[in-house]
Amino acid sequence: MDTLEQPNLTRHASLLPDTGEPGFGVYVHWPFCAAKCPYCDFNSHVRHQPVDQERFTAAFLKEMAAMRQLSGPKTVTSVFLGGGTPSLMNPSTVSAILDGIAKEWHMPDGIEITMEANPSSVEAERFRGYRAAGVNRVSLGVQALNDRDLKFLGRLHDVEDALKAIKLARDIFPRMSFDLIYARPKQTVEEWERELREAISYAVDHLSLYQLTIEEGTPFFGLHKMGKLVVPDDDQSALLYEATQEITAAEGMPAYEVSNHARPGAESRHNLTYWRYGDYAGIGPGAHGRLTRGPIKLATATERKPEAWLELVERDGHGVLDQEQLGYDEQADELLLMGLRLTEGVDLARWQQLSGRDPDPKREEFLLEHGFIERIGNSRIRCTQSGMLILDSVVADLAC
Structure with missing residues (x-):
């Protein structure tokens, strides 16, 4: 366990207000998980031997330098540490990554710095270490508030773990969000309404509420194809969605995006950058980016396999496998696709x-x-x- 570091006070200023501009975000992908959930098609990988965090950190820093060459000078408006399970990182790893971002781009005090965390990997000492490193917002993958469905979803935590993690996050971080998945098999509208109201009672200012989708290549896809996993039909899913909108709005956490709900002013700045079609540098295995230089917008994508990405970065300075120049028509289509997800339009x-x-x-x-x-x-x-x-x-x- 890392010893706690003294807080970096320049990262602990009050969060800057949302200007309404798209902004420039930095996304860092930590690809490792303790277990692979059966519904997940994200680029996440289980390793039964300890990950060499120092080696991966050095590679993140190298790829940042390459992305800085592509992006040119920028002012960072948000950072997101996603995965995988970033809460498996040592606090010293998080600190080094944030220092690297501040070295490559201008990183003002008070920007949003989010880290995803799973309740099963939450410890108070590590949370305090992440806070000391500069993280000021945590997003917890709770997913359900009953043990039966948590087991069905393949989660390693139970409800007791989830509530403990929520309390720790509320105590340690200025801002906190957690995820729930609904439209689960046999879930009724009444059951979901009760669970959602319970979730809102624990939430501080933000919830992400996703309908369960069956993604190709996942264990759930095979079960669904064989008829062994039946999810709500379109009509039932629509009823669940409508109940979600009504309850969150009534409780002061209306949707600001299809699946995201917040009290006014607590919207995720980083995700707003995506949906407002801003620029972002994607760093790490399987990360995507959008970088504008004058009239050109580059779409970047890196090698997905962690060890292959690591070797590419150590050899070439980056793990980018695909770099495409997007024409104006493609940019216009992406702007619509992302922007129409927002209630601001x-x-x-x-x-x-x-x-x-x-x-x-x-x-x-x-x-x-x-x-x-x-x-x-x-x-x-x-x-x-x-x-x-x-x-x-x-x-x-x-x-x-």
Whole structure:
């Protein structure tokens, strides 16, 4: 266990307010987990031998330097340590990563610095170490508030562990969020409403509420294909979604994005960067990035396998396997795809500048008449709650 370090006070200022701008984020991917959940298709890997954290840290720092060359000088508005299970990192590893980001880019006091954590890997001493390193927001993968469903989801923690982790996070970090998965097999609306109200009673200012999806390549996909795992149908899922929106809004934590809910001012700054189509540097195995240099936006993707990524970085200075220049039409489509997830919607002038055209009036009128989208003044467009249920179709219609 790392000894606790003295807090880096320059990282402990009050969080800066949201300016409404897309911003520039840095995402660092820690790819290791203690166990692989049966629903998860993220780039996460189980290793039965200790991970060489010093070697991986050195590689993260090398790849940061390469990303800095691509991005040019930037002011960081958020940092996100995701995974995998970043709470398996030593506090000294987290501190070194944050120091590396501050070395490569301008990193003002008071920006949001988030780390994902699993309740099964939470210890008070480690949490205090992460706080001392500069982390000021933690996102806990709770996923359910009953032991039966936690076991079904393959989680290593039980409800007691989850509540202990939530209490520690509330005590140690200025901001805290946790995730729940709903639309689980045989879950009724009444059961979910009770669980959601319980979750809100524990939450501070933010919840991420995801519907269970069956992803190809996961154990759940095989079970579902064989008929051994039955999830709620579209009608039941819609009822669960509507109940989610009603209860969170009534409790002062309305949706600001399809699956994310917050008290006003507590929205995830880093995720807003994605959804507002800002730039972000993706560092680590399987990380993606979007970096703008003048008229060019680069889409980057790194090697997914941790050890292969490590060898590439040590040899070449980075693990980027794919680097694509996105044209204006592609950027306009991505802006719609990301921005329509937000309740604040999309800046039409920005979309028009990228696409070089106005939305098709007939398609827009159809979506407006059927209550799938709405205008916010003359400058923005957004999905309604009904539109959120068919978001991909709405985006496809507007992008044509």
